[in-house]
Amino acid sequence: xxxxxxxxGTAPATATTEPSGPRPKPFFTPKRIIIYTTLxxxxxxxxxxxxxxxxxxxxxxxxxxFGNIFALPSQVxxxxxxxxxxxxxxxLTCEGLAPxxxxxxxxxxPSTIISIFIAAVNGYALxxxxxxxxxxxxxxxxxxxxxxxxxxxxxxxxxTRELGIFGTLQAVIVVHTIFGMPLLTxxxxxxxxxxxxELFKAARVDGAGFWRIFFEIMLPMSLPIFVVALILQVxxxxxxxxxxxxxxxxxxxxxxVQLNNIVNSAQGTPEYNVNMAATVLTGLVPLIIxxxxxxxxxxxxxxGAVKG
Amino acid sequence: MQQSVxxxxxxxxxxxxxxLERLNLDIAQGxxxxxxxxxGCGKSTxxxxxxxxxxxxxxxxxxxxxxxxxxxxxxxxxxxxFQSYALYPQMSVEKxxxxxxxxxxxxxxxxxRRVKRASEILQIEPLLQRKPANLSGGQRQRVAIGRALVxxxxxxxxxxxxxxxxxxxxSDLRVEIKRLHQRLKNTMIYVTHDQIxxxxxxxxxxxxxxxxxxxxxxxxxxxxxxxxxxxAGFIGSPAMNFIEGDLRDGAFVAKxxxxxxxxxxxxxxxxxxxxxxxxxxPEHIFVGEAAQGMPYQADVEIEIVEPMGSExxxxxxxxxxxxxxxxxxxxxxxxxxxxxxxxDVARGSLFDAKSENRL
Ligand SMILES: Nc1ncnc2c1ncn2[C@@H]1O[C@H](COP(=O)(O)OP(=O)(O)OP(=O)(O)O)[C@@H](O)[C@H]1O
Ligand SMILES: [Mg+2]
Numbered sequence: 001x002x003x004x005x006x007x008x009g010t011a012p013a014t015a016t017t018e019p020s021g022p023r024p025k026p027f028f029t030p031k032r033i034i035i036y037t038t039l040x041x042x043x044x045x046x047x048x049x050x051x052x053x054x055x056x057x058x059x060x061x062x063x064x065x066f067g068n069i070f071a072l073p074s075q076v077x078x079x080x081x082x083x084x085x086x087x088x089x090x091x092l093t094c095e096g097l098a099p100x101x102x103x104x105x106x107x108x109x110p111s112t113i114i115s116i117f118i119a120a121v122n123g124y125a126l127x128x129x130x131x132x133x134x135x136x137x138x139x140x141x142x143x144x145x146x147x148x149x150x151x152x153x154x155x156x157x158x159x160t161r162e163l164g165i166f167g168t169l170q171a172v173i174v175v176h177t178i179f180g181m182p183l184l185t186x187x188x189x190x191x192x193x194x195x196x197x198e199l200f201k202a203a204r205v206d207g208a209g210f211w212r213i214f215f216e217i218m219l220p221m222s223l224p225i226f227v228v229a230l231i232l233q234v235x236x237x238x239x240x241x242x243x244x245x246x247x248x249x250x251x252x253x254x255x256x257v258q259l260n261n262i263v264n265s266a267q268g269t270p271e272y273n274v275n276m277a278a279t280v281l282t283g284l285v286p287l288i289i290x291x292x293x294x295x296x297x298x299x300x301x302x303x304g305a306v307k308g
Numbered sequence: 309m310q311q312s313v314x315x316x317x318x319x320x321x322x323x324x325x326x327x328l329e330r331l332n333l334d335i336a337q338g339x340x341x342x343x344x345x346x347x348g349c350g351k352s353t354x355x356x357x358x359x360x361x362x363x364x365x366x367x368x369x370x371x372x373x374x375x376x377x378x379x380x381x382x383x384x385x386x387x388x389x390f391q392s393y394a395l396y397p398q399m400s401v402e403k404x405x406x407x408x409x410x411x412x413x414x415x416x417x418x419x420x421r422r423v424k425r426a427s428e429i430l431q432i433e434p435l436l437q438r439k440p441a442n443l444s445g446g447q448r449q450r451v452a453i454g455r456a457l458v459x460x461x462x463x464x465x466x467x468x469x470x471x472x473x474x475x476x477x478x479s480d481l482r483v484e485i486k487r488l489h490q491r492l493k494n495t496m497i498y499v500t501h502d503q504i505x506x507x508x509x510x511x512x513x514x515x516x517x518x519x520x521x522x523x524x525x526x527x528x529x530x531x532x533x534x535x536x537x538x539x540a541g542f543i544g545s546p547a548m549n550f551i552e553g554d555l556r557d558g559a560f561v562a563k564x565x566x567x568x569x570x571x572x573x574x575x576x577x578x579x580x581x582x583x584x585x586x587x588x589x590p591e592h593i594f595v596g597e598a599a600q601g602m603p604y605q606a607d608v609e610i611e612i613v614e615p616m617g618s619e620x621x622x623x624x625x626x627x628x629x630x631x632x633x634x635x636x637x638x639x640x641x642x643x644x645x646x647x648x649x650x651x652d653v654a655r656g657s658l659f660d661a662k663s664e665n666r667l
Binding site: 196198199201202203204205206207208212216217220221 | 356359360361380381382386387388390391392394395396397398407408411412455459
């Protein structure tokens with residue numbers, strides 16, 4: 001009896017050497033060190049230019065000319081930002097980036113909505129309402145995404161001219177919608193194909209038609225893929241330069257084109273602080289979209305993970 | 309009597325693949341028909357054709373005497389329950405149940421009345437406000453049945469409704485479906501590849517293979533008088549024992565020369581002769597005293613014994629073929645025992661070896 005008592009008494013002492021409970025995870029394993037070193041390296045690699053841009057944009061020109069591009073501004077000034085937004089010269093006019101910003105908004109919002117809507121309907125029809133030749137239609141559409149943009153450029157100029165919309169916002173919107181179609185349709189088609197067909201069949205038996213099933217059954221299940229499409233389209237269209245410069249016409253140049261005009265203007269000394277501020281301003285929208293909808297995206301995926 | 313569902317020369321091809329070919333099936337009002345067959349034999353395809361979810365390649369479908377071949381699913385008077393439940397994930401149970409009714413533009417109070425009735429029958433009233441994700445498998449399947457129930461249809465189509473559930477739940481819901489059928493008395497067409505489900509639920513079973521109905525009959529006939537070798541082997545677990553041989557001079561002579569008397573066998577069209585297969589179910593082979601008086605008897609050595617609780621399964625060799633038989637678990641039986649077994653071919657089946665059809 002007393003023997004067993006001493007046995008149990010000594011047990012905790014041996015427990016420290018015997019594996020028991022969760023396995024200890026040392027913080028500095030070679031794997032972790034490699035992962036973190038790589039992550040830190042690449043973060044710096046990408047963040048450093050951003051740092052230089054931001055600090056430069058808050059400096060005055062004399063300070064910039066002084067040469068210390070890594071130094072923090074001795075005196076923070078918002079002048080460059082204000083000038084970039086309201087009065088920097090973008091070609092013939094000197095109204096800053098503001099008009100370009102609004103042009104970009106006017107281009108991006110309709111293009112994104114229209115292209116995503118059409119692509120979603122396309123994908124849905126291709127999966128659930130197969131029609132004669134739907135596979136061929138899809139193949140042609142996908143083939144479209146492999147043809148370089150430049151090939152389409154001249155024909156599209158002629159087409160938009162014939163339609164009488166060349167040099168207008170509508171032209172850019174139409175072009176963005178067309179070029180968004182292959183990839184977006186592919187994305188939506190694959191997403192809808194991954195949903196159980198029986199849901200669609202059940203809705204058919206319940207008597208719902210094409211649009212009813214689309215809006216009441218398919219769309220509510222598709223938040224994650226809509227967010228993906230949204231990120232793709234907003235960043236893609238906002239960052240577009242080529243279609244804007246070709247189709248929009250000088251009045252309607254998007255922000256990217258105006259940014260280019262500010263930065264590349266040949267007259268006078270380059271105002272680095274204004275250039276930097278203008279660049280950050282232009283990149284802000286995709287950045288915000290990414291941060292906001294990135295969260296939504298994760299939530300959408302988590303909500304969709306539980307199949308009903 | 310008016311047929312509830314009639315299928316006339318129905319064919320369906322996917323491109324070059326012929327899934328159903330000239331299939332005919334008549335289902336009476338209020339009948340519970342089970343389509344039973346191996347995976348890929350076209351059961352779901354047939355059901356989808358009846359539901360109107362697939363366009364048929366040829367043939368006609370009648371429901372309640374009306375030709376519905378070209379009609380939309382919703383106009384056919386059918387309700388369908390799917391294997392994966394197919395509940396609309398973003399809608400509450402109540403919305404799931406009422407979706408079809410709302411689509412048809414029914415009045416609110418009538419919808420409420422029907423949803424209430426269906427949820428009472430299926431005992432899902434406490435769940436009405438939940439989303440499908442928050443239901444157990446059994447509850448989901450009940451909601452799926454409810455969705456067909458509220459539509460007040462004449463014909464219910466079930467596509468393997470229980471195969472995603474665990475064994476216990478499956479047998480519970482099986483009874484519930486049977487009860488539901490007794491209460492509602494509408495026609496039910498039920499697809500499964502579980503033969504227990506088929507035998508317990510069906511008024512008649514249609515055994516399918518490669519898109520062709522092999523036999524359509526009540527469970528008793530299917531089990532005891534299978535129309536061909538395929539049906540005989542497909543139904544029954546453990547499977548029927550088969551012995552190949554020849555029919556000559558009123559006896560069945562097995563390959564190893566053993567002669568088995570077949571005088572008591574009821575032939576379909578007169579006594580057969582020539583190469584044949586004798587089939588006998590494990591529970592129709594008797595052992596010990598019960599074997600006395602059987603037309604065929606043999607002394608055999610028991611090779612393997614599998615106690616199953618309520619009964620015992622034993623393996624031995626008869627006429628040079630491995631054979632299983634069932635006996636009561638009260639009988640003390642061990643591997644290596646020598647025993648007398650016997651059976652009466654009247655309880656078994658004889659098939660033509662070439663055509664594989666019942667003799
Ligand atoms: N959309 C389709 N395109 C081409 N072939 C198909 C299609 N759907 C089914 N088939 C084929 O038709 C045959 C019958 O399929 P079906 O789904 O009816 O089988 P099943 O009897 O329901 O099988 P299971 O028990 O596995 O559900 C299979 O061989 C299948 O490969
Ligand atoms: Mg199936």
